[in-house]
Amino acid sequence: FTHLFLWCWGLSPGPCVSKSGGTRQSPINIQRRDSVYDPHLQPLRVSYDPASCRCIWNTGYFFQVEFDDSQTALSFTGISGGPLENHYRLRQFHFHWGAVDERGSEHTVDGHTYPAELHLVHWNAAKYPAYEEAVLGEKGLAVLAMCLTDTRAPGSCSQDRRAAMGPFNPSCLLPACQDYWTYSGSLTTPPLAESVTWIIQKQPVEVAASQVSAFRELLFSPLGEEEEFMVDNCRPRQPLMGRRVRSSFR
Ligand SMILES: Cc1c(Cl)c([N+](=O)[O-])nn1CC(=O)Nc1ccc(S(N)(=O)=O)cc1
Numbered sequence: 434f435t436h437l438f439l440w441c442w443g444l445s446p447g448p449c450v451s452k453s454g455g456t457r458q459s460p461i462n463i464q465r466r467d468s469v470y471d472p473h474l475q476p477l478r479v480s481y482d483p484a485s486c487r488c489i490w491n492t493g494y495f496f497q498v499e500f501d502d503s504q505t506a507l508s509f510t511g512i513s514g515g516p517l518e519n520h521y522r523l524r525q526f527h528f529h530w531g532a533v534d535e536r537g538s539e540h541t542v543d544g545h546t547y548p549a550e551l552h553l554v555h556w557n558a559a560k561y562p563a564y565e566e567a568v569l570g571e572k573g574l575a576v577l578a579m580c581l582t583d584t585r586a587p588g589s590c591s592q593d594r595r596a597a598m599g600p601f602n603p604s605c606l607l608p609a610c611q612d613y614w615t616y617s618g619s620l621t622t623p624p625l626a627e628s629v630t631w632i633i634q635k636q637p638v639e640v641a642a643s644q645v646s647a648f649r650e651l652l653f654s655p656l657g658e659e660e661e662f663m664v665d666n667c668r669p670r671q672p673l674m675g676r677r678v679r680s681s682f683r
């Protein structure tokens with residue numbers, strides 16, 4: 434019906450049907466025994482330029498650290514290799530976490546949840562002129578995800594508060610082990626666009642203990658309104674719908 438309705442208006446949902454009727458939604462549970470080793474998967478090539486780090490702000494869903502992803506950015510800042518056919522440029526990274534350590538990650542591995550999950554969001558700069566187009570386009574985005582046992586909180590703030598960030602190299606957040614799973618999915622908050630190649634690192638990142646509690650002091654609510662703590666900003670797992678999860682390791 435959705436397609437018919439859109440067709441009536443001369444609109445096509447395109448390859449990235451979002452919300453209901455989605456066939457490739459995220460996050461998912463990764464059942465290790467059902468993932469398929471793909472020997473053709475290349476190693477991931479990650480290269481970030483700390484000088485392109487711009488600001489940190491609270492979007493109301495999570496806080497995100499944004500990077501200069503304009504063409505003028507001097508150096509290569511992003512990822513290539515792995516399951517990707519092109520070079521994807523880093524746009525932002527953010528976290529999802531729970532109210533308690535027993536939940537918080539969006540993806541799970543054999544049903545195991547972690548207190549938090551980091552997402553580094555990249556867009557296909559070889560195929561699209563800007564992030565805005567890539568969000569809704571085929572193979573538009575690549576999100577590099579890793580579960581965290583705890584995270585370093587760069588500071589608390591209410592919704593829409595923005596702060597400048599000095600040079601920061603997100604590579605310091607990446608685990609040493611290069612093994613990953615990959616599957617085709619979507620954004621995990623609206624518009625839930627089905628344009629994401631997910632790359633999930635196998636090794637969780639161990640960081641300083643009792644850091645996720647600092648995230649829990651952030652606010653969903655705008656300044657001056659009744660305080661609502663930003664917790665449990667993780668979407669429930671979505672049906673696999675027959676999708677295959679590939680692994681880069683045996
Ligand atoms: C939809 C859109 C556009 Cl277009 C723009 N823009 O600036 O042009 N920004 N956003 C918002 C956005 O990116 N959300 C987003 C949501 C979930 C995730 S997650 N958890 O990694 O799946 C990554 C990002």
Ligand SMILES: [Zn+2]
Pocket residue numbers: 527528529552621
């Ligand atoms: Zn996310």
